[in-house]
Amino acid sequence: MAFTDDPDVRLMGMIMLEPADLDVGNIVPVLADSHVLVAKHLLKGEADAGIILAEATTICPA
Numbered sequence: 001m002a003f004t005d006d007p008d009v010r011l012m013g014m015i016m017l018e019p020a021d022l023d024v025g026n027i028v029p030v031l032a033d034s035h036v037l038v039a040k041h042l043l044k045g046e047a048d049a050g051i052i053l054a055e056a057t058t059i060c061p062a
Helices: 007-020 035-043
Strands: none
Touching: none
């Protein structure tokens, strides 16, 4: 599970994953410095899922 160091975003992401029986006890955390690096970990197969802030995916803000 790749994620950035934002504790609020990580908490919300983990709450959303609870129905899939995923929690801190059965994931391998991969800390990334930015949302771009989270995506890079996913593309390289170093993580199966990633947690990022939704606003981080906006390419051209309105």
